[in-house]
Amino acid sequence: xxxxxxxxxxRYRPEVETEPVMQDYDVPLxxxxxxxxxxxxxxxxxxxxxxxxxxxxxxxxxxCGMTVNGEPKLTxxxxxxxxxxxxxxxxxxxxxxxxxxxxxxxxxxxxxxxQVNPWLVREEELPVSHGEYLQTPDEVDEYxxxxxxxxxxxxxxxxxxxxxxxxxxxxxxxxLAQRYNLDSRDQGSPERLEVMIExxxxxxxxxxxxxxxxxxxxxxxxxxxxxxxxxxxxxTLKRLVFPxxxx
Amino acid sequence: MTAGSHDVLIVGGGGAGLRxxxxxxxxxxxxxxAVVSKVYPMRSHxxxxxxxxxxxxxxxxxxxxxxxxxxxxSDWLCDQDAVEAFVAEAPRELLQLEHWGCPWSREPDxxxxxxxxxxxKKLRTWFAADKTGFHMLHTLFQTSLKYQDVKRYDEWFxxxxxxxxxxxxxxxxxxxxxxxxxxxxxxxxxxxxGGGGRVFPFTTNAVIKTGDGMSLAYxxxxxxxxxxxxxxxxxxxxxxxxxxxxxxxxxxxxxLNKDGYxxxxxxxxxxxxxxxxxxxxxxxxRDRLSQAFVHEQExxxxxxxxxxxxxxxxxxxxxxxxxxxxxxxxxxxCLSYERIDPVHxxxxxxPVVHYMMxxxxxxxxxxxxxDGLYAAGEVACVSINGxxxxxxxxxxxxxxxxxxxxxxxxxxxxxxxxxxxxxLGQARDERRRLEQELLHATDGSESISGLRTELQATMEAxxxxxxxxxxxxxxxxxxxxxxERFRSVALQDHSRTFNTELVAALELGNxxxxxxxxxxxxxxxxxxxxxxxxxxxxxRDDENFxxxxxxxxxxxxxxxxxxxxxxxxxxxxxxxxxxx
Numbered sequence: 001x002x003x004x005x006x007x008x009x010x011r012y013r014p015e016v017e018t019e020p021v022m023q024d025y026d027v028p029l030x031x032x033x034x035x036x037x038x039x040x041x042x043x044x045x046x047x048x049x050x051x052x053x054x055x056x057x058x059x060x061x062x063x064c065g066m067t068v069n070g071e072p073k074l075t076x077x078x079x080x081x082x083x084x085x086x087x088x089x090x091x092x093x094x095x096x097x098x099x100x101x102x103x104x105x106x107x108x109x110x111x112x113x114x115q116v117n118p119w120l121v122r123e124e125e126l127p128v129s130h131g132e133y134l135q136t137p138d139e140v141d142e143y144x145x146x147x148x149x150x151x152x153x154x155x156x157x158x159x160x161x162x163x164x165x166x167x168x169x170x171x172x173x174x175x176l177a178q179r180y181n182l183d184s185r186d187q188g189s190p191e192r193l194e195v196m197i198e199x200x201x202x203x204x205x206x207x208x209x210x211x212x213x214x215x216x217x218x219x220x221x222x223x224x225x226x227x228x229x230x231x232x233x234x235x236t237l238k239r240l241v242f243p244x245x246x247x
Numbered sequence: 248m249t250a251g252s253h254d255v256l257i258v259g260g261g262g263a264g265l266r267x268x269x270x271x272x273x274x275x276x277x278x279x280x281a282v283v284s285k286v287y288p289m290r291s292h293x294x295x296x297x298x299x300x301x302x303x304x305x306x307x308x309x310x311x312x313x314x315x316x317x318x319x320x321s322d323w324l325c326d327q328d329a330v331e332a333f334v335a336e337a338p339r340e341l342l343q344l345e346h347w348g349c350p351w352s353r354e355p356d357x358x359x360x361x362x363x364x365x366x367x368k369k370l371r372t373w374f375a376a377d378k379t380g381f382h383m384l385h386t387l388f389q390t391s392l393k394y395q396d397v398k399r400y401d402e403w404f405x406x407x408x409x410x411x412x413x414x415x416x417x418x419x420x421x422x423x424x425x426x427x428x429x430x431x432x433x434x435x436x437x438x439x440x441g442g443g444g445r446v447f448p449f450t451t452n453a454v455i456k457t458g459d460g461m462s463l464a465y466x467x468x469x470x471x472x473x474x475x476x477x478x479x480x481x482x483x484x485x486x487x488x489x490x491x492x493x494x495x496x497x498x499x500x501x502x503l504n505k506d507g508y509x510x511x512x513x514x515x516x517x518x519x520x521x522x523x524x525x526x527x528x529x530x531x532x533r534d535r536l537s538q539a540f541v542h543e544q545e546x547x548x549x550x551x552x553x554x555x556x557x558x559x560x561x562x563x564x565x566x567x568x569x570x571x572x573x574x575x576x577x578x579x580x581c582l583s584y585e586r587i588d589p590v591h592x593x594x595x596x597x598p599v600v601h602y603m604m605x606x607x608x609x610x611x612x613x614x615x616x617x618d619g620l621y622a623a624g625e626v627a628c629v630s631i632n633g634x635x636x637x638x639x640x641x642x643x644x645x646x647x648x649x650x651x652x653x654x655x656x657x658x659x660x661x662x663x664x665x666x667x668x669x670x671l672g673q674a675r676d677e678r679r680r681l682e683q684e685l686l687h688a689t690d691g692s693e694s695i696s697g698l699r700t701e702l703q704a705t706m707e708a709x710x711x712x713x714x715x716x717x718x719x720x721x722x723x724x725x726x727x728x729x730x731e732r733f734r735s736v737a738l739q740d741h742s743r744t745f746n747t748e749l750v751a752a753l754e755l756g757n758x759x760x761x762x763x764x765x766x767x768x769x770x771x772x773x774x775x776x777x778x779x780x781x782x783x784x785x786x787r788d789d790e791n792f793x794x795x796x797x798x799x800x801x802x803x804x805x806x807x808x809x810x811x812x813x814x815x816x817x818x819x820x821x822x823x824x825x826x827x
Contacts, residue, residue: 048739051746
């Protein structure tokens, strides 16, 4: 096995380049090095001007999503040896405006997030002195999977619908809405549904399933969306049949 | 000239910062509150906390027992009034988080489940599997979105506190996306920037943990308290330093040396039992366990790997079902980063820098002696942690004292005068400094990563698990040299747009400040207590050092260390007893 591997890294500095260019860097090919370790080697030893985001390096903060050989990946949890002998192409996440090099603009997602009311809604908020809202382990399991999202944006980068229509709420935001809908303590699903039945909400999804395939935390946004659609359809139907509320 | 003007400005969007923001909004909805953070809030390092959050909930438990465990765990260096307030408010804060939707693990009947933890005599650690910090942070962040008036400055790096007329009146910050450097003024500032584990080479801490808030406060004239107390967590993965949670031992994992022997029994930590025993063996406090590793290494009982000496953490006997239910992240991390499956294989681990017991000196409400400046979470030192923090006390700490600091700052800001126009002149000077000394400087000869690597190696060699007067003096000399060389650091990147090299340079400056405070405080504490172990002064010395160190920056740039007596309410200093 060669002891180095080539990282082909997309560079874009708005003051320098009018469009992205690829730059090659030779980095050590070590057994336990992630793509992120390779980028850090570039940054520290070869080229201090390369910009990218990272923080926890253990797959939980969601900062270091990039496109690796065409696939959206968490670079801290993707290893160089899996791409040997290389080269490995590292580009910014697709479907987002690029700020600089491998750094993309997340403002769109950050604006969408509050729209789905991602907090516990209660008709009557009991005082904390009342103690905990009871919730059995099975009830936790109902929504737990959808609470595991780290907002890494890989699903948005993979979603062809979001690629075509940036107004689409997108996989992570819908999965998060569903996380609260399925929480036995929550009573906010009617309000969330109002947002979700808008054209850019649930029904935008054409069930391609790419979001679930690329999710590094097995959140299964596609499953969340399908299940949500079923609820939405039933609720809409009920509203037609029982306009004053079902009994 | 100013990016914004607020009543309360919170620096840092992790657990403490978000809790503080909500507290300000709830205390006085008329106040303008903002959170400025160098990363998006959900990237903050709270996200990496794994094992749990302590708060008395069981009928067989009591606040006094939690307090006593914390006090003895701290080797009597905590302030007992702060600890009493902390243990009393922790359950309420954890319940508040439950009401906000945190997916705590549950008992079959639907009540909150609790697990054992190191140094705790009762089961009182709430958990969300082994991603407790992740769930707490996302719950806080998502809940904070409900408070739409909380303004956020995401990806803004604070470089300076604006102090005028003896009052903190805002900050200067760099917006990463645009590169603009602006004042953000405020009547009160709360520092919630977390710790500074990156001052050491081998740490569980995320790369963002560079002691920013400690450095900001230190340079504004506030004191850093108990900085010599650095916690080594006994179980980090070699090479990466990724944390394997104490919950792995709380659920029944064993620490084994090269002979498969549970070596902790040789270090006055109890006798090995098949099932975990509270405050015993693998459930002893972190300082004692990390120190035991060093002795095992000296005896030749550790295992050599390409990334240094290790011991083994054995969870195989717990079985796949329990591991998947209660320790899924441990399995995920081992599979990803060690390519081993802990269900069938031993986990290699070694002590790793994890937490700063010290930090910005505050009172019980998070207030510093500098008017208008507050601090909460790991950046602060109230102190409830003293010389050694117990596992699962830091998450409730950031809730309890984040909320307290938020309320206190809100009250202060309700009557404080508006920021003075004079601070804008300071902001202009700061902008000029950053541009001239860093952004536009082309003649430097030193590399950021080179200096950072030297600094980290110096800290490990001079202020590790065991220190001596000689090693600390030598370390301080080296750090002084590094600080000199830092003045001729070279940036290759002169772009305004998302200049991460500029951020790394600013962070390196902060690391140097933190390193200096650690070394000076450690050199002057001529005793051994908790996580501060001096080979030349191996005993605890209550007569001279039952006191907090306070490190202050002198006008000439040097570091002066003073002392402040510890507050004792009900538990006079005694022997720390584990396993007997």
